[in-house]
Amino acid sequence: MVAAVALTAFMLLAPGVTATLPTSALAAVVIVAASSFVDLRTVVRLVRMSRTEAALLVAAFVGVAFVGVLPGVVVAVALSLAAFVRNAWNPYRAELGSLEGVPGFHDLSRHPEGQRVPGLVIARFDAPLFFANGDVFDTWVRTLVAQSPTPVRQVIVAAEPLTGVDTTAIDELVELDDHLARHGVDLVFAEMKGPVKDRLIRYGVGARFGPDHFFPTVHSAVREYRRRWDVEDDTDD
Incomplete structure (x- = not known):
């Protein structure tokens, strides 16, 4: 403010000084x-x-x-x-596993000592799903299933980072669900935000992904998987 006032005063009081x-x-x-x-x-x-x-x-x-x-x-x-x-388009993504003595599920690439739940893939994709990365997500999940050390029965998508989804990504999800179903693998979601879930319903795939496909936490999804398939492993407790 002082500089502005001084400059204004200079222009008014001595306008021709700088002419030469x-x-x-x-x-x-x-x-x-x-x-x-x-x-x-x-x-x-x-x-x-x-x-x-x-x-x-x-x-x-x-x-x-x-x-x-x-x-x-x-x-x-x-x-x-x-x-x-x-x-x-190419966000960070991680397969999650449990660590002994540490609550929750964690990135196995950062914690190679972590343990996978037998027959289960927990996948986290750190970006909203849209036309540019839907195929990336689809291909990555299929790769995780194909490279699993044990036959996979279920894929849990840790969906908290999925802040949005568009129609092209919905088509990719449907194709992924069909592919997994043909191989006897269930696709479920954990921690998905309400607006994203509402969008799935609005796009007409609510019948495909019913209430039994959504869980409030990854832990509850894993617990239900263990109950259903009688898998005894309490390392995530």
Whole structure:
């Protein structure tokens, strides 16, 4: 505010003082003023933390510097959206298992000492399901079933990260359910959010995935699986 008031007063009280200054001198003033906005430490820190975000920063800077402010910002926003879609298309995914003495179910790739429940695959897909990643989800679950060390009877989808689903992803779910059913494998969901479940019903697959296909927690789904198939293993308690 002080700088704005001082600049306004300068323009009103001495409007012609800078008329005789060389253009190079005015350019130097602008460069010095602009250099105060450059935070190299933050740039270096961002490069170390996320190369993708660092690339977006560079793209925004280049766009604004050489194309213009609005076009540069538009390019940066478009690239950010593309990066978001890319991450959602190929998100982190994990098969879950139990750890002795630790409640819940955990990523087996991070805890190779974890134990699988015999005949059961617990799959977690950390992104909403939509047209770009529905096939990725389908293929991944089929691979987990095919590579299971024991014959699979049921697949539990740990659905808490599934914050959305579109019609294309619904078709992929139906195809996956049909594929698993042909191999004698049930597909159920645990911890699915209410709005996502409502969307499944609205899309017309409520009859296929009835109330017995949904469980409030992964633990309750596993408990029901053990009761149904008489599997004795209490490592998740």
